[in-house]
Amino acid sequence: MSKFNLITIVVAFLTFTTVFNITRQPDIIVPGERIETTVSDILGNDTQYDETEIQQIVTQAIQILNDGQSRRLKYLISAYFVVWLILMLYIFHLSQKQEQLQTELDLLNNQLQPDKAKEDRKGI
Amino acid sequence: MPVATALYVVTPIALFAALYSVFGYAEYEGTMLEVQKIFYFHVSSAFTAFTAFAVTCICSIAYLVKRCVKYDLVAAKSAELGLVFCTIVLTTGPIWARSSWNTWWNWEPRLTSTLILCLTYVGYFILRTSVSTEQKERFASVFGIVAFLNVPIVYYSVKIWQTGGLHPPTTTRSHLAESMKHAWLVSWLALTLIYASLLKLNIGFSWAQYRLNKLQARTYSN
Numbered sequence: 001m002s003k004f005n006l007i008t009i010v011v012a013f014l015t016f017t018t019v020f021n022i023t024r025q026p027d028i029i030v031p032g033e034r035i036e037t038t039v040s041d042i043l044g045n046d047t048q049y050d051e052t053e054i055q056q057i058v059t060q061a062i063q064i065l066n067d068g069q070s071r072r073l074k075y076l077i078s079a080y081f082v083v084w085l086i087l088m089l090y091i092f093h094l095s096q097k098q099e100q101l102q103t104e105l106d107l108l109n110n111q112l113q114p115d116k117a118k119e120d121r122k123g124i
Numbered sequence: 125m126p127v128a129t130a131l132y133v134v135t136p137i138a139l140f141a142a143l144y145s146v147f148g149y150a151e152y153e154g155t156m157l158e159v160q161k162i163f164y165f166h167v168s169s170a171f172t173a174f175t176a177f178a179v180t181c182i183c184s185i186a187y188l189v190k191r192c193v194k195y196d197l198v199a200a201k202s203a204e205l206g207l208v209f210c211t212i213v214l215t216t217g218p219i220w221a222r223s224s225w226n227t228w229w230n231w232e233p234r235l236t237s238t239l240i241l242c243l244t245y246v247g248y249f250i251l252r253t254s255v256s257t258e259q260k261e262r263f264a265s266v267f268g269i270v271a272f273l274n275v276p277i278v279y280y281s282v283k284i285w286q287t288g289g290l291h292p293p294t295t296t297r298s299h300l301a302e303s304m305k306h307a308w309l310v311s312w313l314a315l316t317l318i319y320a321s322l323l324k325l326n327i328g329f330s331w332a333q334y335r336l337n338k339l340q341a342r343t344y345s346n
């Protein structure tokens with residue numbers, strides 16, 4: 001693979017990971033006290049609800065969302081990695097084809113003009 | 125600026141814009157959250173594959189009418205790229221399905237017809253390598269036209285076989301939020317540009333190879 005292709009692949013991959021890291025949704029991190037005060041604020045003086053029970057439910061819901069996020073991100077990253085990998089493998093296949101073509105051209109050039117080919121190799 | 129150079133300049137910009145619009149601009153879907161973002165490249169790849177197969181079909185017809193080798197070459201290279209994008213669809217799909225439907229694969233109409241489409245074009249290349257040179261182009265062109273009939277079947281499979289398949293109906297895209305619709309259109313454009321760039325590059329190599337082969341044949345026969 002030529003140096004140019006390798007650089008293109010590395011730059012493209014780095015661009016993708018940078019964009020992904022900059023823009024991905026941050027983890028849901030809510031401290032316990034914050035849940036308590038928010039639930040109290042919403043309920044106010046309404047006594048028909050059990051405040052502790054609601055706090056537990058909200059904490060549990062946040063925990064589920066939190067745990068689910070890493071699992072969802074794992075699938076998302078895998079899918080985009082696959083897209084990248086397939087396209088890169090195809091570009092690699094094209095670069096191999098180009099190299100093969102170049103070899104065949106050199107071979108033909110050698111046979112048609114042996115002296116000129118020697119000079120080309122010496123860089124004259 | 126020549127078309128090829130413009131294409132090679134615009135494609136990375138479009139790809140960057142697509143990645144930004146998918147991860148930075150489009151809103152999160154309420155049920156699937158982050159995983160739904162697979163949609164943008166999964167569906168766009170499917171549409172790009174359909175475009176590639178349509179180009180193969182058109183060029184195959186053009187070859188049968190005009191008998192110009194260049195049309196056959198474009199048809200073959202476009203089918204090759206269609207297969208690449210079809211592979212992307214068939215690999216990202218199960219990853220999304222595992223997360224959303226809790227299964228890697230399901231023999232529902234859309235999935236099965238897409239797999240058949242992919243295998244049909246694998247058959248197209250098997251045909252190209254197994255037939256003698258004189259007849260190869262003609263047979264491949266006929267195959268390229270017939271194989272394209274699979275594309276509308278894949279697209280309308282959800283409508284044709286309403287057997288409670290997991291894929292949503294084709295009208296789902298019109299119900300998307302505005303930001304999601306924009307991100308999808310940008311992604312589709314980016315993948316179409318990648319397809320066009322790679323096709324241009326591949327045709328260049330293959331045309332050079334074809335001319336080289338002719339030259340070699342002439343040189344060795346003298």
